[in-house]
Amino acid sequence: xxxxxxxxxxKGLVDAFLHSYFSSPITQKRLQDSMVYSLSAGGKRIRPxxxxxxxxxxxxxxxxxxxxxxxxxxxxxxSLIHDDLPAMDNDDLRRGKPTNHKVxxxxxxxxxxxxxLTEAFALLSGFSVRSPRITDRAVLRVIHxxxxxxxxxxxxxxxxxxxxxxxxxxxxxxxxxIHIHKTAALIAASVRVGGIxxxxxxxxxxxxxxxGSPIGLAFQVVDDILDVEGETEVLGKxxxxxxxxxxxxxPKLYGLEKSKEKARELVDRAIGSLEIFDEKAExxxxxxxxxxxxxx
Amino acid sequence: xxxxxxxxxxKGLVDAFLHSYFSSPITQKRLQDSMVYSLSAGGKRIRPxxxxxxxxxxxxxxxxxxxxxxxxxxxxxxSLIHDDLPAMDNDDLRRGKPTNHKVxxxxxxxxxxxxxLTEAFALLSGFSVRSPRITDRAVLRVIHxxxxxxxxxxxxxxxxxxxxxxxxxxxxxxxxxIHIHKTAALIAASVRVGGIxxxxxxxxxxxxxxxGSPIGLAFQVVDDILDVEGETEVLGKxxxxxxxxxxxxxPKLYGLEKSKEKARELVDRAIGSLEIFDEKAExxxxxxxxxxxxxx
Numbered sequence: 001x002x003x004x005x006x007x008x009x010x011k012g013l014v015d016a017f018l019h020s021y022f023s024s025p026i027t028q029k030r031l032q033d034s035m036v037y038s039l040s041a042g043g044k045r046i047r048p049x050x051x052x053x054x055x056x057x058x059x060x061x062x063x064x065x066x067x068x069x070x071x072x073x074x075x076x077x078x079s080l081i082h083d084d085l086p087a088m089d090n091d092d093l094r095r096g097k098p099t100n101h102k103v104x105x106x107x108x109x110x111x112x113x114x115x116x117l118t119e120a121f122a123l124l125s126g127f128s129v130r131s132p133r134i135t136d137r138a139v140l141r142v143i144h145x146x147x148x149x150x151x152x153x154x155x156x157x158x159x160x161x162x163x164x165x166x167x168x169x170x171x172x173x174x175x176x177x178i179h180i181h182k183t184a185a186l187i188a189a190s191v192r193v194g195g196i197x198x199x200x201x202x203x204x205x206x207x208x209x210x211x212g213s214p215i216g217l218a219f220q221v222v223d224d225i226l227d228v229e230g231e232t233e234v235l236g237k238x239x240x241x242x243x244x245x246x247x248x249x250x251p252k253l254y255g256l257e258k259s260k261e262k263a264r265e266l267v268d269r270a271i272g273s274l275e276i277f278d279e280k281a282e283x284x285x286x287x288x289x290x291x292x293x294x295x296x
Numbered sequence: 297x298x299x300x301x302x303x304x305x306x307k308g309l310v311d312a313f314l315h316s317y318f319s320s321p322i323t324q325k326r327l328q329d330s331m332v333y334s335l336s337a338g339g340k341r342i343r344p345x346x347x348x349x350x351x352x353x354x355x356x357x358x359x360x361x362x363x364x365x366x367x368x369x370x371x372x373x374x375s376l377i378h379d380d381l382p383a384m385d386n387d388d389l390r391r392g393k394p395t396n397h398k399v400x401x402x403x404x405x406x407x408x409x410x411x412x413l414t415e416a417f418a419l420l421s422g423f424s425v426r427s428p429r430i431t432d433r434a435v436l437r438v439i440h441x442x443x444x445x446x447x448x449x450x451x452x453x454x455x456x457x458x459x460x461x462x463x464x465x466x467x468x469x470x471x472x473x474i475h476i477h478k479t480a481a482l483i484a485a486s487v488r489v490g491g492i493x494x495x496x497x498x499x500x501x502x503x504x505x506x507x508g509s510p511i512g513l514a515f516q517v518v519d520d521i522l523d524v525e526g527e528t529e530v531l532g533k534x535x536x537x538x539x540x541x542x543x544x545x546x547p548k549l550y551g552l553e554k555s556k557e558k559a560r561e562l563v564d565r566a567i568g569s570l571e572i573f574d575e576k577a578e579x580x581x582x583x584x585x586x587x588x589x590x591x592x
Binding site: 088114119122140146161 | 322323324326327328331374378381383384401402403404405406407409410411413414415417418420421422423432433435436437439440442443444446447448449452453454455456457459460473477
């Protein structure tokens, strides 16, 4: 299969959903503009696409789970807005555009992040027309799973550790903690969410977990590598910004070659975990391979 | 009934739940410390107590809905942490103590807020032992309701308007928008959540809505009045801070006497909406009267 065609098609579905979601103006227009600005600033929509692909691997139709997939992008986008703030990473550019607080001011950027995070849960718990296959219990489980992956035991915890580790000597344990919590947790949850919404068998969910966790980590390792080797124009941010910010990264701790090897290992392990799945999991396998080759 | 005894007892239940919730240390201790610092900084726990009282009014036992009540306090506390940030209200004191960012730094304060907001939804969707009376559907509805009341169509929207209205000439429409969205929406939702969890009849839920919305607004009007008339030691912040920050307030727009009259009217309307309820709603009625007399 041509994975770039698949990715483009599914990204199109997600983008269309996001666009229509914010098509009617709300009462606080400036806040909405700020949220939409960051949501529309591009991005691969990898979390939603993984959710859709996992749901398809379990025999469902991607269109049935778009609200839940889109909610994952809300959460990812909020985390980027807050990460970029002066009190955090203090970034001026994101995906080649000025960061949210550069355009809307710091206060509004904080609120745009808060709004996206909150709206994600409104979307996750919403009662729009729902396939009978998706039960209330499955939706509750999904909300719980996402909240845990995004919260203090997950993404926010990883971000806190990242913040506290600036200027610290790199060490393997801290680096692993940051990457697993800050990035891998929500990516792994995105995959599992697709399986839970499909009410897939427990052994299939185990397979999806065995796929999602290494993929999540591989994603961050490749990000670290791209920050050393990538092209600034393709990345949308200056190459070497991790180094400049004294971030702990895989290449810094292990070197480039070992980091690439690690990413390959993780991807192999992820694909190996999908053995129980038939050809409907082909997109998941192809996404794993694609992650190794991506340039941005 | 002596409402101060009731408030103290219910606050005790909520505080005990919050305390036990964070009793086991998580992996990111500094983040947890920052969250617990603001959660433990006092406060009347008015949102959780209203939720418990509404659940009791519908015939339930308060202990059954503590996780949902506590989640409301998580959300309220996150909103205070973010409101106090330099990019927002830039407050150094809250309830007589240094604000979160003064103690933990701006970056950690942003993350503590993010963590509390996210953890609220983990708590709301959790699967701890649950009374059979509380259905999955009711829990989903509660999550949706809270997310909407706290998000861009509610609290975050009100906060954004507040931010944009600094230094603006006070006008009735904007003031009403800010107060209804920033404060009243989550308080009204807190009351409704108690009814929804009890799966109360639609007419009872209507009664609770008719109570919660004016109570939410009255709460903010009294806050505005206390900022003019209250004692700094009792308030835990300097009197006159709204004036100093050029906030739009009821006293500024309508004068003190008219504002007091407005608060009384709202409380009367709230109590009137509870006609359909029997003596089990007595605490709700007493809370409404108490709000008028509070000193902090």
